[in-house]
Amino acid sequence: MNAAIETHELSKRYRRVSALTECTVTVPEGRVSALVGPNGAGKTTLLRLLAGLASPTGGTAYVLGGEPRQDPAFLAEIGFLAQEIPLYRRFTAEDHIRIGAHMNPRWDASLVRTRLAELRIPLDQRVGTLSGGQRAQVALALTLAKRPRVLLLDEPVAALDPLARRNFLATLTSGVADAAGGLTVVLSSHLVTDLERVCDHIVLLAASRVQLCGDIDTLLAEHKILVGPRKDTAPIERTHTVVQTVATARQSTLLVRLNGPVIDPAYQAEDVTLEELVLAYMGADEASAGKRLTTVGEAS
């Protein structure tokens, strides 16, 4: 299967601040990928680099086989929806549909009209007067009407109430179904529960670096929670990677990435949920970041 998105050590620095550091990810074609990470992890930067709205300071990015660039052939394939839901607030949805028709070679105006009619969102009202959820729906429908092959959505549901969020994700899911495997989506969010329903792939960023990247099912199968007596974890770490350790006085709980079967019978293996996995990797980064800070403090 071809990769729709492939980055290699992609980096972006803004003056002295590093927004994205040596990010290497692959998203196969047709996947719906969850881009998760705490605020400031670099999710927006990665999406803007992929959309060609920013240029990298290091590394390479390939989207559908080419580098993001100012070229109609590239721009036609990309759908991008920024966090702020950028629309001309004084224009109506109908105005936007006409603008889209003038600015895109493939334009499915009936898709927007049908979807907005289903949601009972008026086409002739200024979008600035619509609710946040309705505005997000208008923006998503417009983005889908472009018939992109790669859809990049930056925290589009963050500001929405649960019902609007569910409607938004339903529109997205139907868009993916319509495209019949021809649409790759990267959807950033910090709400893991929402993503779990629609995504089959995950990219986890923390502190401007990639912590995890892969198919959700594969990753869930590779990781186990080991519950056992509190003892030295060195033997486990020889074969497996311990992501997170939580220890009480008598018992320790390890989240490990398996590299073969667990032989030690003292441990009981349990399946891991996506949320546990995400939190463990985010926590792991915080712990190592904390360690680094301590070292720096001691050195100075």
Added chain:
Amino acid sequence: MTWLIWRQYRASGAITAALLAAFAAAILADGFQIASHWHSILLACAGNSVCLQQEPSPVNGVVSDLPYLSLIVPVVLGILWGAPLVAHEFETRTTDFAWAQTVTRTRWLAVKVGWLLLAGAACGGVIGALTTWWSGPTNAQLASAFDPGQFDTQGIVPIGYAVFAMALGIAAGTLARRTLPAIAVALGGFIALRLVIADLLRPHYLAAVTTYYNVTGSFGPSGQAWVLSQGAVSRTGQVVPEGWGSLYAALPASCRQLLPSGPTAGKSASLSAVFSCMQAHGWRGFVTYQPASRYWPFQGIETGIYVLLAAALIAVTFVIVNRRDA
């Protein structure tokens, strides 16, 4: 793309067109009144040029400021329309919408900038043409179209000013990414540059002509020439500008004696004696000026300067829009 420009600007365009129409109506009404007044003066003087020049101006005092309004209008429009062109899209983040469509930033900017500059040029052209027509009687009576202030409101230079003002607004807005600071910077920059070019550069577009004449006689360049300086010059090359104060101090002692304590209207006999004395000492009168025939070349040069500056600013805008992260 063009439809987006039309949708974005149709409301403000309609308001602007209405204001322009009102301004044009005022100029037209006033201009016809001035013209009929001027025709009665022409009939009364029957071709006598001294009579024509001595008649009071046909321009009414209150509306004589109209040409200065025409100086401001294209500039204000240019800056108010130009500054938000890119800046407002950054402020409302609509660049994220526009730049995610199947249109390169270069094309997006080219269409926007193209239509707006065209509108600005048209606006400057209409106002310039109206003001030129309105100033016709004054130009005929006083031959002053080349003088600073008149030159700036007539002919084709208003087009150059309007196009430049809009380009400056666009470039400032693109750099600042904020509309209000861009308007302030563009307005300040425009006024400063206008003053520098009008006061320091314009007199030197072409080398000025200096005519020397007998101090006992007189000389005036013909037609609507632009007189830059005039006065007297001594045999040794000492230049004394027009005016008795400085001339008195520079005169040779023998000539100064001929002057009474101060020149008064009743002493014209002794004044001509002073001029004869000056001529005997080798003094000559001079006038430095730009001849009337250079009016249109100067209009062309000044318009060209502003259009070239506008082109440079637009080129910078394209570079910034293409290079900068959105």
